[in-house]
Amino acid sequence: MTQLDERDTTDAAEQAASAASRGSAAYRANPYPVYACLRDSAPVCRLSPPHGVDTFLITRYDDAKAALTDPRISKDMYAAMDAYHTIFGDSSVALDDNMLFSDPPKHTRLRRIVNSAFTPRRIESLRPRIQEITDELLDRLSADGPVDLLPTFAFPLPLIVICELIGIPEEEREEVQKWCAVVARTGFSKEDKEKLAVAEGALRDYFADIIARKRREATDDLLGALIRTQDEQGAMNDGELLSTLWVLLFAGHKTTAYLIGNAVFNLLTHRDQLREVLADPELLPNAIEEVIRYEGSVENATFRHALEDITIRDTVIPKGSLVQVAVASANRDPERFEAPDTFDVKRQGLQSAHLGFGSGPHYCLGAPLARMEMRIALTSLFERFPDIELATSAHEAEWLKVPFPAFRGLEKLPVVLDPSRLLAD
Numbered sequence: 001m002t003q004l005d006e007r008d009t010t011d012a013a014e015q016a017a018s019a020a021s022r023g024s025a026a027y028r029a030n031p032y033p034v035y036a037c038l039r040d041s042a043p044v045c046r047l048s049p050p051h052g053v054d055t056f057l058i059t060r061y062d063d064a065k066a067a068l069t070d071p072r073i074s075k076d077m078y079a080a081m082d083a084y085h086t087i088f089g090d091s092s093v094a095l096d097d098n099m100l101f102s103d104p105p106k107h108t109r110l111r112r113i114v115n116s117a118f119t120p121r122r123i124e125s126l127r128p129r130i131q132e133i134t135d136e137l138l139d140r141l142s143a144d145g146p147v148d149l150l151p152t153f154a155f156p157l158p159l160i161v162i163c164e165l166i167g168i169p170e171e172e173r174e175e176v177q178k179w180c181a182v183v184a185r186t187g188f189s190k191e192d193k194e195k196l197a198v199a200e201g202a203l204r205d206y207f208a209d210i211i212a213r214k215r216r217e218a219t220d221d222l223l224g225a226l227i228r229t230q231d232e233q234g235a236m237n238d239g240e241l242l243s244t245l246w247v248l249l250f251a252g253h254k255t256t257a258y259l260i261g262n263a264v265f266n267l268l269t270h271r272d273q274l275r276e277v278l279a280d281p282e283l284l285p286n287a288i289e290e291v292i293r294y295e296g297s298v299e300n301a302t303f304r305h306a307l308e309d310i311t312i313r314d315t316v317i318p319k320g321s322l323v324q325v326a327v328a329s330a331n332r333d334p335e336r337f338e339a340p341d342t343f344d345v346k347r348q349g350l351q352s353a354h355l356g357f358g359s360g361p362h363y364c365l366g367a368p369l370a371r372m373e374m375r376i377a378l379t380s381l382f383e384r385f386p387d388i389e390l391a392t393s394a395h396e397a398e399w400l401k402v403p404f405p406a407f408r409g410l411e412k413l414p415v416v417l418d419p420s421r422l423l424a425d
């Protein structure tokens with residue numbers, strides 16, 4: 001490489017790092033060129049995100065996969081309390097005392113308890129009900145004009161499913177959803193943190209209350225099962241139960257909701273691929289895996305931190321630094337996926353390869369449920385409305401703008417369900 005090339009590369013990497021740190025508008029609209037640049041020139045990149053805690057961003061597939069399983073890169077929030085407080089404030093601690101923010105042996109204990117209640121049988125038993133909820137939501141959609149599929153379909157479906165699974169009564173769901181939306185949308189400004197604290201306080205009070213009610217009156221749902229396990233084995237304290245409820249509720253619907261949106265968007269903007277899926281429905285499961293690779297709903301895995309100085313590709317990540325794994329970047333790494341920027345519903349060998357559900361001990365516990373929901377949602381939507389179109393052009397799509405987000409998803413998804421009805425008017 002010439003000296004000029006080296007300088008160009010460094011400049012490009014610096015610009016990419018700065019765009020990622022600031023969460024610039026262009027980067028939010030299309031983060032993939034920034035990730036490509038970082039993978040090439042700064043694959044373990046020091047960022048200064050708006051939350052003020054220096055973070056090392058890992059963008060290559062091999063490094064990402066290794067980091068997600070590296071015991072030196074911890075998920076234990078109590079071992080990084082100062083950073084955690086700076087980023088999220090006090091209010092998050094009580095909600096995050098769950099498997100997602102812990103290391104073994106605590107992680108193993110908490111995950112095993114949920115796994116024992118979250119059995120494949122319980123998941124499979126949800127199938128007819130998921131279909132029913134999907135059909136009811138589709139019945140309510142109006143084909144007479146453009147509709148935004150996110151609030152009318154993509155969000156309510158997984159929210160109703162996870163609420164029914166947990167056992168949150170129907171009349172209480174709107175309130176819970178409202179607070180969850182605040183948590184999902186908060187950035188790192190002082191004002192945002194205040195809003196976050198209010199929402200998290202409300203959720204904490206709500207969870208404490210519903211746990212108390214279900215303890216008084218045994219129920220057959222997942223929360224009832226968790227309470228029984230807790231009472232019989234004493235394996236989880238009250239705080240852990242409350243935050244387990246939170247992680248299931250939050251992780252269990254935002255991710256799936258945004259993924260339904262990303263799937264519909266990408267299938268509608270790759271019409272030839274959608275035609276292939278419609279002609280051969282057996283392709284759908286693979287198409288869903290391809291959406292998770294190409295435009296998954298989790299852009300960055302959750303926070304980790306270095307328990308010791310760790311060197312990855314000549315970059316030293318000092319002990320105590322925050323580490324983020326850019327799953328969206330790893331899934332577009334040309335070293336791992338051929339033509340990674342091509343959306344190809346027939347791509348082979350995806351399920352065990354993409355990192356869209358994470359990897360290692362924290363691999364998504366809800367993956368089987370999410371896959372089932374995705375299949376039912378997409379099959380039903382496209383069967384009912386085979387001519388569905390985007391109501392605006394693809395480049396007008398509004399992607400989530402929160403800087404440095406965990407999620408990759410759309411703000412809106414306006415579609416026309418049946419263009420012939422519009423033309424007829």
Ligand code: HEM
Nearest residue numbers: 099100251252255256259301302357358362364365366370
């Ligand atoms: C398409 C939808 C989904 C996607 C893309 C997704 C993605 C992920 C990812 C990437 C992780 C790992 C995070 C990390 O290592 O930092 C994760 C963990 C987790 N997910 Fe999901 N998820 C989805 C749906 C669900 C559902 C439906 C549930 C529950 C019902 C769920 C529950 C969890 C839980 C509890 C964890 C933490 C596991 C642990 O720490 O051991 N997820 N998910």
